[in-house]
Amino acid sequence: xxxxxxxxxxxxxxxxxxVAPADKNYFLARWAxxxxxxxxxxxxxxxxxxxxxxxxxxxxxxxxxxxxxxxxRLFEKHLDLFENETIRKFKKPKDVHSRYWDxxxxxxxxxxxxxxxxxxxxxxxxxxxxTPNDLFKLDQLVFRIRRLTVGLDWIIGLxxxxxxxxxxxxxxxxxxxxxxxxxxQIRPVINLPRYPTNLAGNALSDVLHAWNFSFVRDLEDxxxxxxxxxxxxxxxxxxxYIYLLWEYIHHEGSKDDPYIVxxxxxxxxxxxxxxxxxxxxxxRLAQLARMQKPPSFNGEDG
Numbered sequence: 001x002x003x004x005x006x007x008x009x010x011x012x013x014x015x016x017x018x019v020a021p022a023d024k025n026y027f028l029a030r031w032a033x034x035x036x037x038x039x040x041x042x043x044x045x046x047x048x049x050x051x052x053x054x055x056x057x058x059x060x061x062x063x064x065x066x067x068x069x070x071x072x073r074l075f076e077k078h079l080d081l082f083e084n085e086t087i088r089k090f091k092k093p094k095d096v097h098s099r100y101w102d103x104x105x106x107x108x109x110x111x112x113x114x115x116x117x118x119x120x121x122x123x124x125x126x127x128x129x130x131t132p133n134d135l136f137k138l139d140q141l142v143f144r145i146r147r148l149t150v151g152l153d154w155i156i157g158l159x160x161x162x163x164x165x166x167x168x169x170x171x172x173x174x175x176x177x178x179x180x181x182x183x184x185q186i187r188p189v190i191n192l193p194r195y196p197t198n199l200a201g202n203a204l205s206d207v208l209h210a211w212n213f214s215f216v217r218d219l220e221d222x223x224x225x226x227x228x229x230x231x232x233x234x235x236x237x238x239x240x241y242i243y244l245l246w247e248y249i250h251h252e253g254s255k256d257d258p259y260i261v262x263x264x265x266x267x268x269x270x271x272x273x274x275x276x277x278x279x280x281x282x283x284r285l286a287q288l289a290r291m292q293k294p295p296s297f298n299g300e301d302g
Contacts, residue, residue, distance in 0.1 A: 002248075002253070002257055003257075003259050003263065005158060005159050005259065006259045006262055006263060006266070007059075007151055007154045007155075007158075007159035007160075008159055008160075008259075009259050009260075009263035009266075010058070010059050010151065010263070010266060011059065011150065011151075011154075011159070011160065012241075013241070013263075013267055013271070014055045014058055014059045014149060015055075015149075015187070016241040017055075017241065017271060018051040018052070018054050018055035018058070018149070019051070019052070019055050019146070019149050019187060020191075021047075021051055022047070022048045022049075022050075022051035022052045022055070022146075023048075023146075023190040023191065025044045025045075025047040025048035025051065026044070026045075026048040026138075026142050026190070027190065027192060028040075028044045029041050029044035029045040029047075029048055029138060030135065030138075030139075032044055033134065033135050034135075035204060038128060038130060039116075039121050039124075039126075039128050041130075041134070041135075042113055042116040042117035042121060042128055043117045043121055043122065044117075045113050045117055045138055046069075046071060046113050046114065046117030046118075047117075048142060049071050049075075049110065049113060049141065049142070049145070050069055050071050050074065052142065052145045052146050052149060053071060053074040053075060053078050053145060054067075054074065054271075055149035056078055056081070056082070056145060056148045056149050057074070057077060057078065057081065057270075058270040058271060059149060059150055059151045059154075060081060060151055060152055060153075061151075061266075061270070062077065062081065062270070063269060063270045064270060064271060064272070065269075065270065065271070065272050069119075070114065071110055071113065071114050072107070072110055072111050072114050075106075075107065075110050078145070078148075082148055082152075085148065085178055085179065085182070086144055086145065086148055087106055087140060087141055087144035087145065088106065089105065089106060090104070090105075090106060090109070090133075090136075090137050090140055090141075091140065092133075093136060096133070096136060099132075100132040100133055101132070101133050101136075102131065102133065104131070104133075104137070106141065109137050109141070110141075113138075116128040116129075143183075143185070146185065146187065147178070147184065147185050147186045147187065148178070148186075149186075149187060150174050150178075150186050150187065151174060152173065152174060152175040152178070153173050153174070153175060154173065154174045155171065155172070155173060156169045156170050156171065156172055156173070156174060156177065157170035157171060159174075160174055160186075162177065166181075174186065195227070195229065199227045199229065205217075206221070209221045210224070210226075211226050211230055242273065242277065245264070245267075246280070246281070246284075248260070249264070249281075249284055249285075249288070250284070254288075255288070255291070261285055261288060261289075264281050264284075264285055265285070267281070268281055268282060
């Protein structure tokens with residue numbers, strides 16, 4: 001939990017709260033589109049875009065709290081911040097036939113995702129339609145925004161570590177690396193579980209019926225060996241980073257952490273944690289300040 005700079009703290013929090021969840025949403029959006037779950041594609045796309053955009057703002061000290069879930073407004077602010085370093089228009093992949101491509105603008109695509117991925121879509125209340133290039137445009141959008149989920153003025157080697165091939169940039173800002181290598185993913189590659197895609201079987205319907213003792217299709221579904229993911233004897237599990245941060249600021253080791261107070265102030269000011277959580281952290285900061293305040297003495301020295 002201990003960070004080696006304030007910007008490192010911001011990077012950890014943005015990665016845990018926004019980038020990692022967005023990576024899962026992006027993967028699930030692709031999975032849904034490829035496997036024919038049309039409405040789910042837009043819902044997952046909206047979730048991914050929102051989180052990537054918020055990450056790009058908060059790490060550059062722009063609060064995401066005032067934007068809610070409106071990705072159109074988030075993208076406008078993102079454009080103001082990154083100007084020409086972010087995506088301005090889509091480019092047809094050379095292996096995609098022209099009949100599967102149109103000249104829809106990036107803002108128009110984001111507006112369509114915002115409408116068709118509206119939370120009401122979860123209840124069948126929103127109309128939706130596919131265009132042949134939705135998936136390819138989502139890929140380009142995610143690639144270009146995800147690489148900007150870092151602080152432009154962070155110092156390489158101090159706030160952010162880079163691969164050996166970019167070690168010559170140590171001491172420079174990430175802005176320079178981003179400009180010099182416009183198609184390099186600054187953050188690590190998307191991390192996914194390493195399981196085969198046919199754990200339940202070769203058909204999508206197998207996912208519904210395999211080891212389902214309630215919706216039984218046939219005995220073969222129940223008798224075939226189950227992977228450890230179905231009923232693991234131990235785990236998996238993961239603690240919330242909010243919980244870990246809360247535990248840390250009550251631990252003795254946090255008292256001499258030079259970045260924890262400013263880090264939590266940044267977190268509560270830029271990320272929506274919910275009022276009870278924010279109030280609890282602010283109250284704890286006040287306690288820490290009182291504990292660190294040197295005692296005062298009245299009267300003259302004796």
